[in-house]
Amino acid sequence: xxxxxxxxxxxxxxxxxxxxxxxxxxxxxxxxxxxxxxxxxxxxxxxxxxxxxxxxxxxxxxxxxxxxxxxxxxxxxxxxxxxxxxxxxxxxxxxxxxxxxxxxx
Amino acid sequence: xxxxxxxxxxxxxxxxxxxxxxxxxxxxxxxxxxxxxxxxxxxxxxxxxxxxxxxxxxxxxxxxxxxxxxxxxxxxxxxxxxxxxxxxxxxxxxxxxxxxxxxxxxxxxxxxxxxxxxxxxxxxxxxxxxxxxxxxxxxxxxxxxxxxxxxxxxxxxxxxxxxxxxxxxxxxxxxxxxxxxxxxxxxxxxxxxxxx
Numbered sequence: 460x461x462x463x464x465x466x467x468x469x470x471x472x473x474x475x476x477x478x479x480x481x482x483x484x485x486x487x488x489x490x491x492x493x494x495x496x497x498x499x500x501x502x503x504x505x506x507x508x509x510x511x512x513x514x515x516x517x518x519x520x521x522x523x524x525x526x527x528x529x530x531x532x533x534x535x536x537x538x539x540x541x542x543x544x545x546x547x548x549x550x551x552x553x554x555x556x557x558x559x560x561x562x563x564x
Numbered sequence: 565x566x567x568x569x570x571x572x573x574x575x576x577x578x579x580x581x582x583x584x585x586x587x588x589x590x591x592x593x594x595x596x597x598x599x600x601x602x603x604x605x606x607x608x609x610x611x612x613x614x615x616x617x618x619x620x621x622x623x624x625x626x627x628x629x630x631x632x633x634x635x636x637x638x639x640x641x642x643x644x645x646x647x648x649x650x651x652x653x654x655x656x657x658x659x660x661x662x663x664x665x666x667x668x669x670x671x672x673x674x675x676x677x678x679x680x681x682x683x684x685x686x687x688x689x690x691x692x693x694x695x696x697x698x699x700x701x702x703x704x705x706x707x708x709x710x711x712x713x714x715x716x717x718x719x720x721x722x723x724x725x726x727x728x729x730x731x732x733x734x735x736x737x738x739x740x741x742x743x744x745x746x747x748x749x750x751x752x753x754x755x756x757x758x759x760x
Contacts, residue, residue, distance in 0.1 A: 461570045464678040469574045469607070471668035473581055475661035480585040482657040483649065488590050488636060492597045495628065496581055499604055502616075510611040511680060515695035516688030517713070518612060520722040524730075526616050527723065530623050531734050535741035537628050541635045542748035548639050549751075 466507035473500035487547070487554050491540050498533045502526045565610030565682070573610070576603035589643035590636045598629040612687060614715040687713055 473496060480493030509522035544554060551558045580603065583596035601624040608617035672678055693700060693708040700708065701721065707714035723731055 460681040460683065461565065461567050462679050462681050464672045464675060465570065465574075466607070466611070467672050467675075467678060468665070468669060469578070471665050472578055473604075475664040476578065476581040476585065478664065479657035479661040482660065483585060483653050485647075485650075486590060486641075486644065488632065488641065489584065489593050492584055492593055492632065495624070496584065496597065496600065499601065499620075499624065502620075503604060503607060506608050506611050506613045506616055509613065510682065511677075511685055513685045513687060516691035517718065518687065520718055521726070523613055523616050523719060524722050524727050526613075527619065527719070528727075528730060528734055530616075530619055532737065534623055534628060535738055537631060538745050539741050539748070541631055542745040544635065545639070546748055554639065554641055 463507055463511045467504060470500045470504040470507065473497075473503065485555050485557055487544055487556050490556065491537065491544070495533060495537065498529060502529055505529075570607070570610060573603045573606040576600070577607065588645070590641050591633065594629055594632045594636060597632075598625045601625045601629070611682075612713060612715065614713075615719045689713060 477493040477495075477497035477500060480496070481490050484490055484493065505522045505526050509519045509526075512519040512522075547559065548554055577600050580596040580600035584593045584600065587593050587596065601620060605617045605620040605625070608614075608620055689708040689711050693705065696704070696708075701717070704714050704717050704721065707717065
């Protein structure tokens with residue numbers, strides 16, 4: 460049967476995938492997608508904990524409220540991040556993170 | 565949720581997550597991420613979080629991915645060709661990823677409360693109704709009496725009764741980010757006025 464631990468393992472695997480993607484990929488758009496994946500992985504852990512912490516016969520809705528706020532913040536973050544990417548593309552004509560080396564020491 | 569569905573949706577989520585990283589074309593990455601999010605939403609539904617599952621599909625698979633695709637097509641980003649991957653980075657990523665999963669697996673293997681199944685912690689609407697007493701809102705009371713989980717109503721109760729202030733802060737955050745996006749994407753007018 461499926462236990463809480465199963466969900467936690469899937470959540471950590473998704474988080475690790477996102478982290479690996481951020482390390483490997485050079486395209487800043489794909490890096491942003493991997494960031495979204497990591498946020499969703501954290502959401503999965505929160506929802507799983509919410510379901511398995513039953514109080515008075517109902518799941519813990521505080522965790523789900525936190526997930527709701529996380530999704531909202533992620534949406535705001537994507538909007539601002541993509542605007543930065545468009546501004547970056549205008550000045551560099553590229554979305555490769557290796558093209559942005561001005562602050563490299 | 566039956567075990568087979570859990571494995572199916574977990575596999576969809578993780579396999580399309582891998583596709584996001586390995587595909588050279590950003591459009592393929594974006595579409596894979598959308599499918600991955602739909603799989604994740606199915607996992608949420610299996611955890612009786614119907615509202616969060618719906619919001620996941622609407623906001624992530626809908627709005628956020630459309631935004632990504634729009635930017636990819638606006639900037640006309642082509643697939644990476646002729647580039648060799650940085651093998652040191654690939655090695656580091658695999659090591660970090662495997663270590664992270666192993667670490668969580670080790671912690672989880674000694675986590676006794678995590679060995680419960682959903683059948684061992686069932687939702688009891690009747691018990692919830694008794695605990696709420698006379699304070700239950702009519703809509704919630706009706707659903708709980710019928711023995712169903714009024715997920716969206718309870719979510720609304722939680723957000724507006726306990727997290728009302730936080731909800732307003734989030735609204736302000738969305739406003740600030742909207743204004744920020746407009747300022748960031750405004751083209752600097754170089755023909756008149758010169759440097760700003």
